[in-house]
Amino acid sequence: MSECNPPVEDVESIKEGYRKYLLRKTLFIVGCCIIVFALAGVACTLGNRDIGFLEVYQIIWEHIQGVSYEPGSPEWWDDYSVVNIRLPRIVMAIIAGMGLAIGGVAMQSIMSNPLADPYTTGISSGACFGAVTALIMGFSFSSILGQYGIVTNAFVCSLVPALAMIFISRISRTSPATLILAGTALSYIFNALTTLIMITADDEKLQTAYLWQIGSFEDAMWSEIPLMLVVTVIGSIFLIFTANKLNLLILGDESAKSLGLDASKYRTLCLIALSVVTASVISFTGIIGFVGLVVPHIVRMILGSDNKFLVPASMALGAVVLLAADLVGRTLTEVGELPVGLIMSFIGGPVFLYIILRQKKGYGEVF
Template identity: 50%
Template sequence: MAVCVVIMIFVAGTAITIGNFSIGILESYEVIWNHITGNIIDEQLDFIVIDLRLPRIVTGIVAGAGLAVAGVAMQSILKNPLADPYTTGVSSGAGFGATLAITLGVSFSTGQYAIVINAFLFALVPAFVIMSVAKMKNASPTVMIMAGVAIMYIFNAMTTVLKLWAKPDDLAGVYKWQVGTLASTSWSDIALIAVVVIIGIIAIQYLSRKLNVLATGDENAKALGINVDNLRIICMLLVACVSATVVSFTGLIGFVGLVAPHVVRLFIGADNRYLVPASCLFGAALMISADLIGRTILAPTVLQVGVITSFLGGPLFLWLIIRRKEDIWG
């Protein structure tokens, strides 16, 4: 966890230096400190660092932390190493909501947040459908996964139909949103994302002991007084809210919620009391590192962070499969 904090500090400082205006790492942190203390020396430099570059980095930290912890929760309640925050169909629901707003202009709101609100509300639909099905058929991992897959295919089909009808400019907008980016958030957006993510992380950390008991098997957990079905549904709701909030502002950023918990397990094991905070830090470090790579590898061309996380996540996950011990979930 200490290593992840050091990585975040170094990568954040490096990312601030990248741009048309050259700024040193130490100078960037000095500007941030001066802004916090109200001792602004250079207003132009303060604007570049605080208003232009820092929001992207903070968004990456918050989004990475939220997706990683959501991944921990999903893998724990479903006891499936392939589970991630999007297993519930959150990504497909958000994608349909955003596509609906971009291509047809149909949204629950107007203005700059039309796409965000649409994506958020439709992202919650699959989670509520899954919870309803789980209530009827018992909240077993198999039922929840199958319901999530079914909802995902339905929303993906509807999104494809909208794309076929879309104008070229609208289709380009949909594609840009689906790739995932950290560049389109403001401080007010970050505040909203951070509130939801922090509450979700605290709640999942609070449930970490029960998740450890659940890992021993449903029967053992019930024998120890845990309502297994309710625990799964509560965790599902928390994951849905965190994931939907992040996705609605950043678009679809894959592999962070899937890979981050697996990497952390290699170092600290499967105890959720430590896995949750460690994954939180590693996910944040992974996200801003991926964004930094995307901004520098083909500079001045910028690759969206969603592309980089997929490039990194695929080979890394394959390596984890080869290296994984059978008792890593122990």
């Protein structure tokens, strides 16, 4: 092959090619959004009352327009069960999917490591520890006990390892590898503390504590949505608008600096953003594995690694994946439903394995 006389391609055709290339990426995101919309409709048909697929949208649309019904009438019940019972769960699945997926994108970029996920800082172990202290020991950071006590505890405790990581990344000239190892160490410490508390608990509490850890959208309520929503929206806006900086960060600190980015400052900002987003999601849902790890990889395989598209596309696909997994979990067995965290690992694992092995080329290899 000769590079001396490369095939001449005029700039116009390259421009056209690049435009198409961007269009493909945009279409993928739009496609995912449409799927989310459709899946949400399907999920809304599940429940005691028999409401059809298209009817669901009509009910929601009318609700938004402020149409009211006589309390107790069939229309009122339809409206009530779709909007107040079914929709919160769906909205929560969408937000959790978006939040965990951008957490994964950001962490993988910060660590320049394909194995990183939103929990690499040990954030999930912290959340478990917080929830378990509330459930078993009855200790809470907030004055309210019960559901919100657990959420507050999980949120506060999950930020402890994240803050420790931010601190570690600030005080020393650390490489991504050091950060990953530090995160692993922090995870072990918090897991040990959780185990310590759990071995003292009685059977019933033990089961509750254990079940909390498996992520689920069951019993989602509107009152749980605002915090997740606001934090996830702020976090994603931050990442979407600084996506080109995230690209620079992957090049390493030297190159990032030479291109005008204060790498360590930006890394800290990203760590803060993704920690708060992840913490706000998992303290309501419990630990949902795999989305944060897998979704960014699937998007990279389809769209490439440009964070300008990777961030929004991962958000969209994350929502699709969690909504679909929750749907499967609810419809798979007649008896009851399986938690989404379990489904994710069960289906997500083999699917991801298949995708990796099908790739002809090694992932992210540079020669």
